[in-house]
Amino acid sequence: MSASTIERTARPRxxxxxxxxxxxxxxxxxSTLRPHQYDLRPACAxxxxxxxxxxxxxxxxxxxxxxLVPHDTGRAGKDPAVxxxxxxxxxxxxxxxxxxxQRLQDGGAETAARRPTTVLPKAFSPRTDQTLRARAQxxxxxxxxxxxAVLPQVADVDVARxxxxxxxxxxxxxxxxxxxxxxxxxxx
Numbered sequence: 001m002s003a004s005t006i007e008r009t010a011r012p013r014x015x016x017x018x019x020x021x022x023x024x025x026x027x028x029x030x031s032t033l034r035p036h037q038y039d040l041r042p043a044c045a046x047x048x049x050x051x052x053x054x055x056x057x058x059x060x061x062x063x064x065x066x067x068l069v070p071h072d073t074g075r076a077g078k079d080p081a082v083x084x085x086x087x088x089x090x091x092x093x094x095x096x097x098x099x100x101x102q103r104l105q106d107g108g109a110e111t112a113a114r115r116p117t118t119v120l121p122k123a124f125s126p127r128t129d130q131t132l133r134a135r136a137q138x139x140x141x142x143x144x145x146x147x148x149a150v151l152p153q154v155a156d157v158d159v160a161r162x163x164x165x166x167x168x169x170x171x172x173x174x175x176x177x178x179x180x181x182x183x184x185x186x187x188x
Contacts (some may be wrong), residue, residue, distance in 0.1 A: 010078075022088055023087065027089070030095050036107065051079075054073075058091050
């Protein structure tokens with residue numbers, strides 16, 4: 001028989017094992033783990049393997065003897081096939097399903113209470129408040145009065161722009177316009 005040149009990769013994990021092998025290490029007691037580190041629902045009873053930190057199914061959850069499914073340390077189909085030392089380890093389920101579910105809900109509520117959920121508005125400074133109140137009180141007549149107050153300064157700037165500077169005109173640029181545009185405000 002020839003040796004394969006293809007490197008072995010981790011196999012997909014089975015949800016049920018029929019192996020009678022038992023790991024020689026002491027049984028893993030569920031009550032020593034935190035509620036979020038195991039799942040006791042009958043459809044998907046599993047826990048986080050203390051050795052490789054991956055979720056591993058528990059076989060025989062309704063049977064006399066529960067144990068972890070044999071599993072590799074890496075991701076299935078990607079990492080090298082290295083069997084975890086926690087494979088086939090016995091599991092002692094000493095927590096009732098209802099008690100686990102209650103502890104999990106209490107932990108979720110406690111965590112949610114620690115997280116801030118309300119968005120507090122930024123406090124106004126007195127200057128910002130004054131500006132916003134003045135803006136709300138302005139009327140169209142007030143805006144037109146402000147515009148009329150600024151018109152003489154605008155006219156002075158226009159006169160200064162009309163003056164042609166002394167010296168030669170630029171050779172490579174466009175000519176400077178000498179007429180001023182006077183846009184008309186639309187009547188409402």
